[in-house]
Amino acid sequence: MEIMLCAISNIASGGCSEDCQYCTQSSFVKTQIPKYKRKDIKQIVFEAKLARKNQALGFCLVTAGAGLDDDKLEYVCKAVYEVKKEEPDLLLIACNGLASVEQLKELKKAGVFSYNHNLETSKEFFPQICTTHTWQSRFETNLNAKEAGLMLCCGGIYGMGESEEDRVSFRKSLQELKPFSSPINFFISNENLRLKVPKLNADEALSIIRESKKALSDTRIMIAGGREWVLGERQYEVFEAGAEAIVVGDYLTTKGEEPSKDIEKLRSMGFSFASECH
Numbered sequence: 001m002e003i004m005l006c007a008i009s010n011i012a013s014g015g016c017s018e019d020c021q022y023c024t025q026s027s028f029v030k031t032q033i034p035k036y037k038r039k040d041i042k043q044i045v046f047e048a049k050l051a052r053k054n055q056a057l058g059f060c061l062v063t064a065g066a067g068l069d070d071d072k073l074e075y076v077c078k079a080v081y082e083v084k085k086e087e088p089d090l091l092l093i094a095c096n097g098l099a100s101v102e103q104l105k106e107l108k109k110a111g112v113f114s115y116n117h118n119l120e121t122s123k124e125f126f127p128q129i130c131t132t133h134t135w136q137s138r139f140e141t142n143l144n145a146k147e148a149g150l151m152l153c154c155g156g157i158y159g160m161g162e163s164e165e166d167r168v169s170f171r172k173s174l175q176e177l178k179p180f181s182s183p184i185n186f187f188i189s190n191e192n193l194r195l196k197v198p199k200l201n202a203d204e205a206l207s208i209i210r211e212s213k214k215a216l217s218d219t220r221i222m223i224a225g226g227r228e229w230v231l232g233e234r235q236y237e238v239f240e241a242g243a244e245a246i247v248v249g250d251y252l253t254t255k256g257e258e259p260s261k262d263i264e265k266l267r268s269m270g271f272s273f274a275s276e277c278h
């Protein structure tokens with residue numbers, strides 16, 4: 001079986017004005033995460049080359065913050081352009097918060113393949129985890145990305161205290177958007193976050209993947225943050241459950257598995273890695 005690997009670069013980290021309760025980049029939370037307004041573009045290109053070496057096909061440029069302004073848009077476009085010049089085969093994903101159709105068209109022009117903007121959870125549960133922007137504004141950004149001609153990467157986070165009804169409702173909303181890929185994150189607790197919920201267990205996490213694939217049969221289900229935390233030794237069972245992609249390397253603010261360990265293990269299990277998008 002062929003699977004797709006993606007890597008993430010956090011190109012603008014921390015100091016976010018929003019109060020998403022699951023996120024250590026919010027300025028409402030006191031954490032020791034690295035904070036910077038702009039990562040050097042040479043460093044981004046270096047990380048992109050490393051991602052390609054680690055068999056990644058997707059490379060996601062993520063900025064903290066509610067959305068894009070002119071400066072940030074220009075910076076992301078420049079980073080995209082420079083990465084594309086050096087690594088033309090990488091599929092670039094931009095993840096820059098709320099965005100208008102015009103802004104998203106600019107990203108597309110610069111070489112972005114897909115836009116990632118997660119709904120995170122159901123519209124009913126969202127107000128309990130964020131009060132500074134609406135779920136609807138997230139949904140609209142996804143519609144904007146489609147209108148701009150970008151592929152859509154839209155998913156969310158499980159294990160934040162949402163009910164089973166919330167999970168069903170969340171997947172129904174994803175069905176409406178029909179994303180090309182859908183990242184599943186599992187909430188990672190942190191002593192500095194206000195959100196205090198029990199950790200998901202591995203069986204529950206695998207069942208979430210199965211239900212997601214059932215609901216989104218034409219979508220590539222990608223397992224992102226929390227894979228190691230929630231699934232531990234059982235993390236490679238995600239493919240049996242319906243996943244076709246994983247994030248390799250580090251996440252935005254948490255450490256991931258060593259890519260070489262993932263690659264070796266996946267090869268030994270008979271997986272090959274997508275080098276182009278079908």
Ligand code: SF4
Pocket residue numbers: 016017018019020023024025026027063064065066097
């Ligand atoms: S908008 Fe993004 S970066 Fe800001 S707090 Fe929410 S999830 Fe974190």
